[in-house]
Amino acid sequence: MTVERHPCVKIINEKGIRRSRRIKYLGADLNGRLSLKVTINRKCRIAMDNLHKLKPIRKGLTLRASKTNAISLVISHLDYTNSLYSGLPNTEVSKSQRIQNITAKTITGAGKYHSSTEALKTLRWLPIHLRREFEVLILVFRSMQGLAPNYLCDLIKVTRPTRSGLRSGNIENILLVPFIKYRIFADRAFGVFGRKTWNNLRSATDYKLFMGKLKTYVFQRY
Numbered sequence: 001m002t003v004e005r006h007p008c009v010k011i012i013n014e015k016g017i018r019r020s021r022r023i024k025y026l027g028a029d030l031n032g033r034l035s036l037k038v039t040i041n042r043k044c045r046i047a048m049d050n051l052h053k054l055k056p057i058r059k060g061l062t063l064r065a066s067k068t069n070a071i072s073l074v075i076s077h078l079d080y081t082n083s084l085y086s087g088l089p090n091t092e093v094s095k096s097q098r099i100q101n102i103t104a105k106t107i108t109g110a111g112k113y114h115s116s117t118e119a120l121k122t123l124r125w126l127p128i129h130l131r132r133e134f135e136v137l138i139l140v141f142r143s144m145q146g147l148a149p150n151y152l153c154d155l156i157k158v159t160r161p162t163r164s165g166l167r168s169g170n171i172e173n174i175l176l177v178p179f180i181k182y183r184i185f186a187d188r189a190f191g192v193f194g195r196k197t198w199n200n201l202r203s204a205t206d207y208k209l210f211m212g213k214l215k216t217y218v219f220q221r222y
Contacts, residue, residue: 047077083135140194
């Protein structure tokens with residue numbers, strides 16, 4: 001069988017396989033540049049549609065009920081696969097932040113020109129970029145404890161103690177960050193971004209203690 005050669009067709013075992021510019025995997029749209037713009041735009045559109053449905057009934061709900069509905073209908077879509085957005089330029093995720101700001105103001109009843117930061121603090125919601133770091137740090141911790149899939153556990157390695165580290169006594173759980181040549185994509189990889197973020201935290205091995213330190217860490221940064 002002869003298959004017509006085309007730039008988008010690759011011959012494997014005498015069968016023509018057409019290259020796809022974009023694939024959808026577990027709800028995330030991936031392309032060759034890993035920009036994730038399609039996924040972000042789609043999730044933001046769904047979140048905004050649900051927010052428009054929530055606005056008319058906000059006055060008939062309590063703050064607690066409104067917050068619960070907002071998390072399930074709006075914030076859940078902004079958080080979905082958010083660990084994949086690590087290292088993306090702020091221009092690509094700014095839309096998600098704007099929607100979160102509008103949601104926070106709607107729930108708290110703040111005015112149009114009210115501070116979005118104050119509205120988020122009232123609800124104890126972290127901004128989008130810190131929510132990403134929060135999820136990544138949990139993945140790193142689970143990988144170090146062997147609670148994550150093997151392909152993630154294999155990406156996490158603890159550095160060996162050095163003489164200066166022994167003197168400082170602060171080398172426990174410090175992760176070895178690999179040398180990378182191409183920073184455009186490599187900096188966004190879990191094995192790099194996760195380790196760098198973890199080293200800023202230097203948490204303990206107990207899960208409850210870790211979660212306490214993690215929440216304190218991200219809220220202090222905010």
